[in-house]
Amino acid sequence: MAREHPLVAAVRGAGGGFLCDTAPLVYLLERTAPRPLLAVVDALFDRVEEGALGCLVSAFSAAELFVRPYRVHPPAVTVVDGFLRGPNVGVVEPSLGVAHGAARLVARRVVPRLGDAIVAATAADLGLPLVTADQRLARAVGGLLVQDYV
């Protein structure tokens, strides 16, 4: 039996679900990232498609994923939409708890950008690990940095 990918093992060890930031999803959908990085993301999302892991996405990230397709190639919107409606992928709506959490992160200057703070607060609100490709965000809130698993 093949050894489990370290990032998959980390997510599984945290309960089997994770909140994914925007950039790793872009790596997955766009397919132009360097091969080792793509391999990490693919390993994670292969497990999601199998149903072994669950991926949640903040509505904020979902909106970011839609911006470029709407701007340059509207038919691509349906692919992003279809992906986000997958059986083991869910979009998390903003809530008052997330708003409080994000505001605290920004107010205390832990995370300076509100968008990052909303994503991080959503993960914290759900009690899920955050998978991100942003080193600054990962260091600030203790997320799982994709590049660390290359």
Next chain:
Amino acid sequence: MVRPGDDGHRLTYFSCLQACFDDYLPDFNVRYSGDRPVDFAAFRRSRDRVLAALAGGGETYPWLVDRDQAWPRVVDSSQIYDYAVSVSMARWREMLNAATPRTQLTKVSRNGTVVLAARARRAAGIEPGDQVVTIPVGPGAVLVERVGSAPSGRTWREFLDSDENPLRGIYGGNPQAYVDELRGPWPESTRS
């Protein structure tokens, strides 16, 4: 002259009402006198006078007064408005029905089972054996959505790796730069 209920004049009638009521409906409290014809063109031309009269108070509106009555009777606009709404609603429903392709009726069984019409099912790319979820989207409307597979029944990875993937390279090849573009620059002064 335009008489309410006169089919040949619906558009003109409605146009007049639209012009009269669009901006001032909350301020109008005039009443229409039953079957008596009303000159709505004059009504529209004179709306500024109506507003002036309403602002001044105490004046009557000659084009809306039933002069056959012993006392000046203010006409009832609620009938006019209801009629206009019913006309426009009917037109809206007709247009919607004409523009929306309908398939044959199907009946909900006692245990809640419904048969998806073949034409709608094929058009939506739902095949026998597919898993679907049902989502209530409004009164009398349920969305039936296929789940569990990527476009064309392949895995998501197979589809994304194929030439059919319209997202290939669409984000500019640098996801973090794309995110930074949307979220703004990361300030230097943080506690991390």
